[in-house]
Amino acid sequence: MQSTTKPEDIIRSHNGTLPELKKVSSVQKRELIFILTSKDYVDALAAHDTSVEQFMSESGLNFRILDEPLLTVGLGVAFSVNDTRGIDKELSETLDEMRKDGTIRRIIEKYLSDPDRYLNDKGDNYEK
Incomplete structure (x- = not known):
């Protein structure tokens, strides 16, 4: 390693x-x-x-990748607790739309061969 x-x-x-x-x-x-x-x-x-x-x-070499990862990483976006602009809700809504219309899947497919490995059953990897 x-x-x-x-x-x-x-x-x-x-x-x-x-x-x-x-x-x-x-x-x-x-x-x-x-x-x-x-x-x-x-x-x-x-x-x-x-x-x-x-x-x-x-x-051109092949390796077997285990199904279960050693670690699952979650990413997040931080906003000030004093922010009143509502961009946290706007971002959540936009990500929801992107999940529903397949945009998130299409983005992942551009870079990774198996997008389903990176999408949970909601179709994304973010939580509101």
Whole structure:
């Protein structure tokens, strides 16, 4: 795995939540994790699935990505509690419209091969 990344932090501090690992190796450059795996120097790698998919499409190599992620990340937008402009509601309404008309799916499809992996059953990954 790449040094100083969230996957490294999760694996090195798993506190018994992951299977016992014989050895964990970290490297500085992201490209090296794929080379080590493709040459069978390591059995598995921990990385963001989007970077693995990008590497596979560029290199022609195939890796199996586990269905269950080590971590699910949520993103948010913060507004001042004193903001009275109503842009929080406008943003929520706009995102709702984008979900309903398929805009969110079309945007994700431009960058990722399997948009369903990134959409929950509401069709998005945001909460109001």
